[in-house]
Amino acid sequence: MQLSIVVPTYNEAPNIEELVRRVAAATRGMDVELxxxxxxxxxTPDEVRRVAASAPVPVRLIHREHRRGGLGGAVVEGFEAAAADICLVMDGDLQHPPEEIPAMWHRYRHGDVDVVIASRYSGGGTSGGLADNTRILVSRTSTALTRAMFPIRLKGVTDPMTGFFLVDRRALDLATLKPRGFKILLEILARKNLRIAEVPFDFADRYAGQSKASLRQGFNFLSQLTALRFGKMSLFGLIGAFGAVAxxxxxxGLTxxxxxxxxxxxxxxxxxxxGNFLLQERFVFQDMKGDASGVWSRFAKSFGFxxxxxxxxxxVxxxxxxxxxxxxxxxxxxxLVVAFFVRFMFHSLVVYAPRRAEESARVRRLVNELDAQAMTPGEL
Structure with a gap:
C-alpha cells in the first residue's frame, strides 16, 4: 500500500459517494486506501458501507461511539489503523479537491520532506470556499496568531491551519499527540521539528451539507493554541501585565x-x-535571539512599533x-489589553523573526568589503 487517505467525517452522508468517485479517479494507477x-x-456510516461495496479502491470504516479528541482524535486513530506509513488527511466535504492528491504524493516522493501541506495561501492557492468575508478574516487572523506563537517551528509555513496534508507517520510520535479539536496539523507541527513542503490548492465550495464551523470550535482552537504555546505567551502576558501595572x-502618580x-x-x-523590551529579551524570546537580527535592530523595531x-x-x-x-x-x-495581542504578534513575527540566510550572507559580504577597503593602503 502506497498511501492511506484518512477522512474524518461528521454527518457527511451526501458527500461520500462523490468523494470516493473523485479520489478513485485522481489516484488511478496508485495503490491507495480510503x-x-x-x-x-x-x-454516514451506512452510506460508507454502501459505497465501499462497489468502490474501485479499498474503503474502510471506523465508526467511533466515543468521539475522543474530536476531529484531531479521529485523524490519529486513522493513522494508527492505516496500512501505509504515508498518510494523507482531507475533509469529507470536497472542499479539499481530491485531484490535488497526486501532486502532494509526487512532492513527497522527492524524499526531502516529512510533511506536504496543501496551502490556501501559497503560490496560486486560494481560499474562495470560505463562506464569507468574515470567515476569511477569521482564517487569516487565526493563521497569523498561530505563526506568531510558533515563529521557528512554522517558519515558511503559510497555512498551518489547513486540514489537507500528507505526512509520513514514521516521523511522528503518535503517543505524544494530544488532539483536542480540529487543527491536528498544528498539533503535529508544534510538537516536533519536521521537514515541510507546501503545494498550493484552491479551497473549494462544499459539495453538500452544512459547515461545521462554530463559535465553540473557535474557543476549542484558542484553547489548543494556548496549551501548545503556553510557556512563551504566558511569559509575554506576565511581562505585559507587569508593564501595564507599571x-x-x-x-x-503623574496625574x-x-x-x-x-x-x-x-x-x-x-x-x-x-522596560518590557529588556524583560522580553531576557525571559521570553531568549531562544530566538541567535537567529534574529542584532540587539539594536530588535530594539529599534520594538521601540518604533x-x-x-x-x-x-x-x-483612542x-x-x-x-x-x-x-x-x-x-x-x-x-x-492596553487590546494592544497586548497586537504586540505579541508583531514581536514574534517581525522583531524576533529568523534572518534569512541570503540576507545574512549579503550583510557578511558588505562587512568584509568595507573592512577590505578600510585596510587598503592609500594616501592621506
Whole structure:
C-alpha cells in the first residue's frame, strides 16, 4: 500500500459517494486506501458501507461511539489503523479537491520532506470556499496568531491551519499527540521539528451539507493554541501585565502630581516600552535571539512599533475619556489589553523573526568589503 487517505467525517452522508468517485479517479494507477473515521449521528456510516461495496479502491470504516479528541482524535486513530506509513488527511466535504492528491504524493516522493501541506495561501492557492468575508478574516487572523506563537517551528509555513496534508507517520510520535479539536496539523507541527513542503490548492465550495464551523470550535482552537504555546505567551502576558501595572502606576502618580493625563500617558508608555523590551529579551524570546537580527535592530523595531501603537492607542484613550466620560485609568487599561495581542504578534513575527540566510550572507559580504577597503593602503 502506497498511501492511506484518512477522512474524518461528521454527518457527511451526501458527500461520500462523490468523494470516493473523485479520489478513485485522481489516484488511478496508485495503490491507495480510503479510511473513513466517522463520528456521525446521521446515516454516514451506512452510506460508507454502501459505497465501499462497489468502490474501485479499498474503503474502510471506523465508526467511533466515543468521539475522543474530536476531529484531531479521529485523524490519529486513522493513522494508527492505516496500512501505509504515508498518510494523507482531507475533509469529507470536497472542499479539499481530491485531484490535488497526486501532486502532494509526487512532492513527497522527492524524499526531502516529512510533511506536504496543501496551502490556501501559497503560490496560486486560494481560499474562495470560505463562506464569507468574515470567515476569511477569521482564517487569516487565526493563521497569523498561530505563526506568531510558533515563529521557528512554522517558519515558511503559510497555512498551518489547513486540514489537507500528507505526512509520513514514521516521523511522528503518535503517543505524544494530544488532539483536542480540529487543527491536528498544528498539533503535529508544534510538537516536533519536521521537514515541510507546501503545494498550493484552491479551497473549494462544499459539495453538500452544512459547515461545521462554530463559535465553540473557535474557543476549542484558542484553547489548543494556548496549551501548545503556553510557556512563551504566558511569559509575554506576565511581562505585559507587569508593564501595564507599571504604566498605570506611573500615569496615576503623574496625574495626581498635577500633570495632564495625555502627557502622563506618553511618559508612562515610553518608560514601560523600554522596560518590557529588556524583560522580553531576557525571559521570553531568549531562544530566538541567535537567529534574529542584532540587539539594536530588535530594539529599534520594538521601540518604533510600540511608539506607533501608542500614537494610535493614546488618541483612542482620549476619545474614550472625552466622549464616553470614563476614568482615564480605566480607558488606558482597556486599550492596553487590546494592544497586548497586537504586540505579541508583531514581536514574534517581525522583531524576533529568523534572518534569512541570503540576507545574512549579503550583510557578511558588505562587512568584509568595507573592512577590505578600510585596510587598503592609500594616501592621506
Amino acid at each position: 479510511i473513513f473515521v466517522d463520528d456521525s449521528t446521521d446515516a 504604566n498605570l502606576a506611573i500615569m496615576w 495626581h502630581a498635577g500633570m495632564g493625563y495625555v502627557l502622563a500617558a506618553i511618559i508612562a508608555a515610553e518608560v514601560t516600552i523600554v 510600540n511608539n506607533a501603537e501608542a500614537l494610535i492607542r493614546i488618541p 484613550l482620549a476619545f474614550m475619556v472625552q466622549t464616553w466620560h470614563i476614568s482615564s485609568v480605566v480607558a488606558a487599561a482597556i486599550t
